Amino acid sequence: MALTDLTAEQAIAAIVSGQTSSCELVEAHLARTERDVWNSFLAVDRAGALARAREIDALPERPPLAGVPIAIKDALSIRDLPTTAGSRILEGFRPVYTATCVARLEQAGAVVIGKTNMDEFAMGSSCENSAYGPTLNPWDLTRVPGGSSGGSATSVAARQVPWSLGSDTGGSIRQPAALCGIVGLKPTYGAISRYGLIAFASSLDQVGPFARTVRDSALLLQAMVGRDPMDATSLEWPVPILLPDAERLDGVRVGVIEELMGDGIDPGVRAACQTALARVEALGGTLVPIKLPHARYGLATYYLIAPAECSANLARFDGIRYGHRAEDTENLLEHYERTRGEGFGPEVKRRIMLGTFALSSGYYDAYYGQAQRVRTLIIRDFATAFAEVDLVASPTSPTVAFPLGERTSDPLAMYLSDVCTIPISLAGLPSISIPCGLSEGLPVGLQLAGPAFSENRLLAAAHALETAIGFVDRPTGSGE
Amino acid sequence: MSPSTWEAVIGIEIHAQLLTRTKMFCGCALSFGDPPNTHTCPVCLAHPGALPVVNREAIRLAIIAGHALGCEISGSSVFSRKNYFYPDLPKAYQISQYDQPICGRGRFRYLTEGGEKTLGITRAHLEEDAAKLIHLGGEGRRANADSSVVDFNRGGTPLLEIVTEPELHHGSDAAAFLKQLRQTLVHLGITDGSMEQGSMRADANISIRPVGSTGLGTKTELKNMNSFTYLERGIAAEVERQIGVVESGDVVTQETLHYEPATGHITSLRSKEEAHDYRYFPEPDLVPVVPDRAWVEELRAELPELPIDRRERWIRDLGLTFEDAEVLSEPAELGDYFEQVAALAPPKSAANWVRGDLRAQLRERGQEPWDSEVSPEAVAQIIELVESRAISMPSAKSVLAEVIETGGQPRAIVAEQGLGSIQDESALVAIVDTLIANNPAQAEQLRDGKDKLVGFFVGQAMKATQGRADPERIGQLIRERVAAG
Numbered sequence: 034m035a036l037t038d039l040t041a042e043q044a045i046a047a048i049v050s051g052q053t054s055s056c057e058l059v060e061a062h063l064a065r066t067e068r069d070v071w072n073s074f075l076a077v078d079r080a081g082a083l084a085r086a087r088e089i090d091a092l093p094e095r096p097p098l099a100g101v102p103i104a105i106k107d108a109l110s111i112r113d114l115p116t117t118a119g120s121r122i123l124e125g126f127r128p129v130y131t132a133t134c135v136a137r138l139e140q141a142g143a144v145v146i147g148k149t150n151m152d153e154f155a156m157g158s159s160c161e162n163s164a165y166g167p168t169l170n171p172w173d174l175t176r177v178p179g180g181s182s183g184g185s186a187t188s189v190a191a192r193q194v195p196w197s198l199g200s201d202t203g204g205s206i207r208q209p210a211a212l213c214g215i216v217g218l219k220p221t222y223g224a225i226s227r228y229g230l231i232a233f234a235s236s237l238d239q240v241g242p243f244a245r246t247v248r249d250s251a252l253l254l255q256a257m258v259g260r261d262p263m264d265a266t267s268l269e270w271p272v273p274i275l276l277p278d279a280e281r282l283d284g285v286r287v288g289v290i291e292e293l294m295g296d297g298i299d300p301g302v303r304a305a306c307q308t309a310l311a312r313v314e315a316l317g318g319t320l321v322p323i324k325l326p327h328a329r330y331g332l333a334t335y336y337l338i339a340p341a342e343c344s345a346n347l348a349r350f351d352g353i354r355y356g357h358r359a360e361d362t363e364n365l366l367e368h369y370e371r372t373r374g375e376g377f378g379p380e381v382k383r384r385i386m387l388g389t390f391a392l393s394s395g396y397y398d399a400y401y402g403q404a405q406r407v408r409t410l411i412i413r414d415f416a417t418a419f420a421e422v423d424l425v426a427s428p429t430s431p432t433v434a435f436p437l438g439e440r441t442s443d444p445l446a447m448y449l450s451d452v453c454t455i456p457i458s459l460a461g462l463p464s465i466s467i468p469c470g471l472s473e474g475l476p477v478g479l480q481l482a483g484p485a486f487s488e489n490r491l492l493a494a495a496h497a498l499e500t501a502i503g504f505v506d507r508p509t510g511s512g513e
Numbered sequence: 514m515s516p517s518t519w520e521a522v523i524g525i526e527i528h529a530q531l532l533t534r535t536k537m538f539c540g541c542a543l544s545f546g547d548p549p550n551t552h553t554c555p556v557c558l559a560h561p562g563a564l565p566v567v568n569r570e571a572i573r574l575a576i577i578a579g580h581a582l583g584c585e586i587s588g589s590s591v592f593s594r595k596n597y598f599y600p601d602l603p604k605a606y607q608i609s610q611y612d613q614p615i616c617g618r619g620r621f622r623y624l625t626e627g628g629e630k631t632l633g634i635t636r637a638h639l640e641e642d643a644a645k646l647i648h649l650g651g652e653g654r655r656a657n658a659d660s661s662v663v664d665f666n667r668g669g670t671p672l673l674e675i676v677t678e679p680e681l682h683h684g685s686d687a688a689a690f691l692k693q694l695r696q697t698l699v700h701l702g703i704t705d706g707s708m709e710q711g712s713m714r715a716d717a718n719i720s721i722r723p724v725g726s727t728g729l730g731t732k733t734e735l736k737n738m739n740s741f742t743y744l745e746r747g748i749a750a751e752v753e754r755q756i757g758v759v760e761s762g763d764v765v766t767q768e769t770l771h772y773e774p775a776t777g778h779i780t781s782l783r784s785k786e787e788a789h790d791y792r793y794f795p796e797p798d799l800v801p802v803v804p805d806r807a808w809v810e811e812l813r814a815e816l817p818e819l820p821i822d823r824r825e826r827w828i829r830d831l832g833l834t835f836e837d838a839e840v841l842s843e844p845a846e847l848g849d850y851f852e853q854v855a856a857l858a859p860p861k862s863a864a865n866w867v868r869g870d871l872r873a874q875l876r877e878r879g880q881e882p883w884d885s886e887v888s889p890e891a892v893a894q895i896i897e898l899v900e901s902r903a904i905s906m907p908s909a910k911s912v913l914a915e916v917i918e919t920g921g922q923p924r925a926i927v928a929e930q931g932l933g934s935i936q937d938e939s940a941l942v943a944i945v946d947t948l949i950a951n952n953p954a955q956a957e958q959l960r961d962g963k964d965k966l967v968g969f970f971v972g973q974a975m976k977a978t979q980g981r982a983d984p985e986r987i988g989q990l991i992r993e994r995v996a997a998g
Contacts, residue, residue, distance in 0.1 A: 110560070110561060118561065126561070128555075128561065128562075129555060130555050130563075132562060227562075227564060228563070228564050229562040229563075230562050231562045234797075235797035236797035263566060264566075265565070265566050265567065265798060265800055266797075266798065266799075266800060341794060342794075342797055344596075344792075345594050345605070345606050345794070348596060348604065349559040349561070349603060349604045349605055351600075353663070354603060365600070369598055392596070392792035392793075397792075397793075401794060
């Protein structure tokens with residue numbers, strides 16, 4: 034078996050048992066990373082990664098993550114590594130500090146080998162909004178990998194790394210995981226510190242892992258979870274994150290979200306999800322149809338709240354302290370207009386305009402205020418559902434990976450890519466996407482979600498289903 | 514119509530920098546006068562991905578201030594983003610509070626010469642200060658500057674913004690209010706209150722209306738009054754300007770104005786049309802501040818006697834004048850010292866000595882009573898010596914000088930240097946007779962009714978006795994002996 038085919042858990046075992054070393058493993062993954070036909074990386078840190086691997090190999094005892102390589106979405110700040118968030122406005126920017134979640138992983142013995150491509154400032158569902166060119170889906174190079182964390186998803190699917198970090202605001206981990214046939218986990222809002230995550234929509238942003246197994250995602254979550262004094266919204270974690278090992282679902286009640294199993298979902302996707310869900314009962318669980326009456330307002334709600342927050346979050350990119358600065362401007366206003374006009378791409382500009390409008394005097398209550406009220410109703414819908422079921426399920430994405438360029442000229446069509454993931458984001462709930470089959474030869478993701486703090490329950494169910502589904506397909510879209 | 518038919522309506526907004534060790538949302542130390550950009554971090558420079566964390570000490574100080582302002586302390590207050598672009602605001606939004614401030618309605622008592630008055634407090638909220646822009650060239654003004662640079666040391670300093678109700682009608686009351694407020698906040702250790710250095714700043718919202726009317730006219734906001742005097746003068750100038758505008762048939766327009774203390778000129782900074790839409794919304798990076806109720810009550814219980822209560826107590830119980838009380842209450846250490854002397858000596862005399870000779874003599878040495886060698890007991894002893902006529906006033910001043918110099922005991926100094934008043938009546942008579950004999954012309958004039966000359970003889974007597982005679986007794990003797998002669 035090639036070193037790059039190992040799961041992270043297998044790789045750790047191989048290092049601990051002396052079959053391989055961190056250096057060997059990092060070198061093998063760097064080789065695939067540097068032959069980046071998918072454009073999944075924006076920066077590769079060969080020297081830094083190998084230096085760190087040598088350090089770990091020289092330790093008397095392996096740290097928990099044993100020097101296994103990882104890729105990090107370019108939305109996360111890492112000291113001295115180029116960090117652009119996929120934007121021209123941060124071209125050449127090197128942060129002075131490292132995000133808490135990355136620092137925790139490094140502390141646990143992960144080796145960062147590079148930064149991955151993304152939709153600019155995490156705004157997009159296809160990775161086509163990157164200022165540095167789109168990432169290509171390893172299953173079919175003419176298709177998108179999903180977004181916004183498309184580079185991180187691709188890097189794992191294409192065996193450039195066994196695992197990676199992404200961030201999920203409305204589906205940016207789960208949807209690309211689904212489209213790339215891997216596991217993507219968005220934890221409870223506040224589970225992982227956002228300190229160092231370049232903000233898109235602060236009340237929704239959450240860091241999470243991509244991996245090829247549920248157990249690998251649990252390992253990464255374990256190393257990152259918990260309160261950070263630098264993030265006021267981070268949470269004290271009540272119980273340890275466990276590595277799931279149960280293969281049964283006895284007594285587990287899974288609510289199937291009716292609104293997300295009908296119109297708007299591709300038949301092939303629906304069929305794959307239904308087949309996978311049928312296994313719930315085979316494993317001893319029960320399926321319960323549930324309704325989320327306000328879920329259909331999720332998209333509209335999200336596209337007021339997220340742009341509103343981003344309009345303020347992205348205001349700091351003014352060319353005064355760092356990043357792109359327009360040349361030869363005559364006055365302050367021109368400096369702002371040209372710096373930001375040149376630095377931001379069209380989708381970012383669109384959302385800043387939307388959000389600025391939604392917060393404007395006289396419109397606030399009708400737009401932002403109303404969206405917050407609907408968000409509360411969506412949260413209540415989930416609370417009602419979780420009174421009856423332990424977890425809810427739906428497809429992760431209404432379609433399989435779509436062709437490059439298909440939706441770039443139609444923002445609404447692009448926004449619909451996240452129709453299944455957004456309601457869960459608005460409610461701040463933990464959610465995971467696992468590959469559950471193929472449609473048209475492309476992977477389909479099944480989304481599971483649970484109440485806040487139910488990560489252990491969620492991971493256990495995902496692991497049992499993953500085992501039962503036995504998804505063994507891997508990208509054949511070449512690039513090999 | 515004449516100005517007497519107009520009434521001014523004034524509300525004040527105060528920004529006070531809090532005396533915390535670190536900034537409002539990061540761990541950078543507060544500083545004044547350090548080299549530029551030496552107290553910065555990813556948070557206060559708004560680097561990508563950095564997040565704010567609320568300074569607990571700022572919350573504590575805001576709650577204490579709220580108690581002193583008589584405000585309700587909010588059970589749950591929320592930070593909001595106030596959005597606008599400017600180079601001194603690195604995030605392009607200021608984290609402030611909007612619809613749920615930490616301190617709600619209150620009423621603040623302040624002392625004027627005419628007695629106690631009160632002013633409604635609308636709210637007090639926490640926010641962060643902007644950084645400092647420095648314009649190079651063009652006399653330091655932005656418009657003509659060659660370039661502008663930013664010093665982020667001040668950026669993120671905790672500010673408490675206090676907003677009053679529009680209940681004031683005179684600049685003098687505004688100044689009296691601000692004085693009392695400043696004294697209270699300084700006394701409680703909330704701010705250093707330096708208006709010159711800008712750690713406390715006041716703006717006034719001003720409108721006029723016909724006397725008897727209850728409506729509110731269009732207001733203007735007057736900025737940059739960095740002293741009590743300028744506040745009073747600035748308000749007077751703006752009220753006069755508005756009356757002039759209205760009486761010439763024009764209307765007051767809503768605008769932000771700049772008061773130039775040196776010239777008294779008022780210039781427009783921006784009009785309503787140019788006003789920002791700040792697009793406030795709740796700061797999603799922070800959770801609501803929900804102070805523990807018991808803690809809030811504990812802070813209320815721990816509140817020391819407020820300056821106004823102290824001053825009123827001195828006036829009521831110790832018989833001090835408004836002016837005595839005002840002078841002695843500032844700073845609090847002077848008031849503490851005065852109280853120690855007043856516990857041992859008649860309060861009025863204690864007040865005179867502490868604010869008068871003691872402070873004046875110490876100041877020549879760059880000292881203040883509370884950091885000097887002079888104990889309150891020594892001052893009380895001097896007062897006792899004077900009031901029992903054991904020493905004369907001039908001797909008392911020498912004794913004080915000696916105490917300051919040597920740290921000795923007044924009684925011992927009097928004994929050692931023989932400064933005690935001459936009590937021997939016959940000795941005094943002899944001195945007076947000698948003076949009359951040596952100054953026959955003056956004695957003659959005095960006899961003819963030129964009473965002013967008593968002073969001349971008293972002066973001579975004091976000189977002859979090195980100040981050890983009781984001037985009052987000398988005066989009596991002069992009159993008796995001249996008349997008898």
